[in-house]
Amino acid sequence: MRHGLLAALLALCWPSLAAADESPVLVAHPDVRTVHLTRDTTRAIFAMRQRTWPDGQAVRVHVLSNNDPVHGRFVKERLAVYPHQLQLAWDRMVFSGTGQAPTRVFSQAEMLDRIANTPGALGYLEREYLDDRVQVISVE
Template sequence: MLLVVTPATSGTLGNDSVEVVVHPSIAIRNISRNSLRAIFGMRLRAWQDGSPIRVFVLPDEAPLHHLFAKEKLNIFPYQLRSAWDRLIFSGTGQAPFLVNSEEEMRVRVATTSGAIGYLKRVNIDDGIQILHVE
């Protein structure tokens, strides 16, 4: 009976939830889901102040990448890959910067001006800020 009453801390409730993170110099604190999709789809290339957006992602097969695509973008990871491949092969754009671990994601977002990425809530520190998705 206790197991039925106790809520699970998964998804967006616990420390394992995925959050969009940005470099501390980014002035915005909230973003629409559509704008976030445009950024990670590599269609929106500059912040409101005109500075370039630097997008960082984990490998396609990373569990956190899947969670981010589904929870924050409401799309499947293969849809992101398809959009990136179209840009690359058509010569009209580039893929996001690939990082190999969550630690590398945290460091790159914290040290790269204009950076955006995603992390588990438990891995977020004062060197980066959370961007809330509306």
């Protein structure tokens, strides 16, 4: 009850702060050494153009389906692109044989499990799904 009231007050007083709190966050496997990424680097990783972390470890990207509202919010708010733009980039790479699409998961619970158990994994979750099995990566 308190959380709902607090969220409503935040939305009324500071809409941008309340919206930022609701945005899905970038999460990675706990052994990933990177803790900050730029928006451009994050976008390149999710577009499958950058396939390694800055330390050289392979990135294993996980995403929800294009029609999932959490996927839409993450892509628009954190990457500043639309879901169909990412899908077009993935399709081009797959059909040309130059790359592959990210691993698709069906729920945030599955996303949490995959990120927690896949070395080098990267994905996104709403804050309510976070636990100590994954680390949050900040996007600057």
